[in-house]
Amino acid sequence: MSAPPKSLGAPITSKRQLIEYIEAGNKPREAWRIGTEHEKFVFDLKTLRPVSYEAANGIGPLLNGLKRFGWEPIDENGNTIALTMDGCSITLEPGGQFELSGAPLENIHQTCAEVGTHLRQVKEVGAELGIGLLGMGFQPKWSRDDTPWMPKGRYKIMRDYMPKKGKLGLDMMQRTCTVQTNLDFSSEADMVKKLRVSMALQPVATALFADSPFTEGKPNGFMSYRSHIWTDTDPDRCGTLTWVFDEGMGFERWVDYMLDVPMYFVYRDGKYIDASGQSFRDFMQGKLPALPGETPTSSDWLDHLTTAFPEVRLKRFLEMRGADGGPWERLCALPALWVGLLYDDQSLDAAWDLVKNWTSEDHVSLRRDVPRLALKTPFQGRTMRELALDVLKISRAGLQRRAALDKVGSDESGFLNVIQEIAESGICPAEEKLARYHGKWKESVDPVFTEYAY
Template identity: 55%
Template structure:
């Protein structure tokens, strides 16, 4: 999850909220790719999740990366809770999931290199302390009681609130991992089109990257339990945003949506102030109960924007949020899919033509079916495997048109889609492989999944 935002003076007029989003507009030549991916850390001998403190711990991982690889620490109340270096940062999810938020890069080849460097550094430190890391959409064995809580004030507030507004919130916080990509837009109209395509096709990403068929030691009936969790987390701040497809959609309409979402907190002087359930609209009027008489700053608005969790989210850029974490090939394929679809105008137009006739019910039904059945999902006349095949082909054409080579043998970035092309050809996604290997009495013990898929 996001780290506290910095900078920005008091908000003096409503237009500043939309202007904040518009300030992210960039010409196509300046568009970048920012990939985020999470992973579970565990003790090699016990298979238990890593605690925050101790010789074999999350803190030891952060300190090892700081001391051995030149990362600068990020502190909260004297606890090391993150790292920064060269435009990238390492942060912690509530249960200790280790996240790399990559630097904004020009090509997918650079993203691959960034990933390999990061995993090599993580493995170096982890082996030294007897730990391992694995990329799965949901923790396959651990119960909630086994999960540690990272020392971040934001998470203490959210943990309490989640139980009031949904049934799966703490599962999301403590026992899921995702991979997402952050992409740029050129204008308000470009943002709207990319947001609509991103929302409509997010179920395709959910299906292709489904990698969480086990939970608490058993098959859970879904190929992406992570996606299932999001459906009963907090209805006012999650979902497929039907309003985004209505006439008049733009920055101001998205601002209205975010303003209608209750607050979590206000960050002041290194501390999170409890504002659970309070209104940012009241904050704008100087009437926030948590800080009476104060008006928000732009950094407060930026923080509040990080507390909405739709399948596709807009800030100064657009975040594609529908995929389970996975192996190296899939961590590279996720940004490739969306860059191919959204960063070439011909591909973006083709993707929009594919989905523009769907209604809100169809989009939501695809979301549900993808979490259950992945590429075997069917909604009316839509067969997910056929849809995914067409989507991957559009993305491949978009990447070919970009023509971004690696300076060596690769003339473009299309090779990163090969793992997805294999899935649409066979109908099998990572969850199908996991079920084949570990489900049923004659299969391998589920505990082996950690070392079998360790980075």
């Protein structure tokens, strides 16, 4: 989740400004970058319980401990709720999930170095505090009531609003983790093609990274329960947007969609003002009940763009949102997958050829079935495993053609190896954990916190 904005920005007086705001994301190929975000659960090493913000070994002391490495704090109401340094930020999800939002980087080698540096720093401070880090899609052991809330104003507003729209919104906020990739586009047409390909193929990422099979210590019947949770969070702002495949898709169509997404809040004078369920269209006319007579700024629009949660989100870049969080070795695989598909023209064409004839029902069925069945999902006479192997082949070729080499001359395609093994085996990470749960773990999830911790 975003940190509070530093300034309100320019006044918004027309819909055209909203379109131009997103259009400003157009970049020439040489300026394309890769952003990687990943979340992890923080837990007490002795009790395995989530830690609060205020505890002696809690999230607050963890943030403060990281300042030794040069991170600058962002405070809200006297609490440090984020850190920034060199284009990166560390932020908190509502239940204390610890997130690195990486800098825009040129290649996956740099991404992997960034992730490695971050984890070394967090583990150093965590060891002093007696806390550990776990990468999975859903908290495997503890209930909502066991999970503390972080002291961020926007979360209180969302916490009150979520139960009005779906049954699982609070689980999404408190108990899920993801890894996400942010990528650029050169033009409206390039954005549309990348958006369509990535929207269609998010279920492939969901299946390969599926790693949330437990709820409160027991199997929950899903491979990616995190992914399923989004289907019952808020229908106004979640899901696979099948209309992006319709004629006329472009920046304006996305703006129209966002104008129909109900608001959460407005940020003014260091505080979040509850505008939940209200209309950005009304805001533009000075008729927002939460701020009568006021009209929005560019900062309000940016905030609003972050409150829709489809499987792919458009801001001034595209965000790939379909994957469960996981261990260190998989964090660089997700950006590698999408860079190989979207940043090479030949691969982008091949991926589009793969999905261009899919129907709306195809998209809907994959979104429905993959969270439960992962790589075993049947699709068009094949399985998701076979589709994933085709997608990985396209991505690997794209990375090889990119030829972004490290110091020893290796390209980026090696970062796919960990998910290549998953696809070839047909066994997703959740199935691996379930086998251990029913076997050597003797129906306990506690070993997850030692065998799979960072």
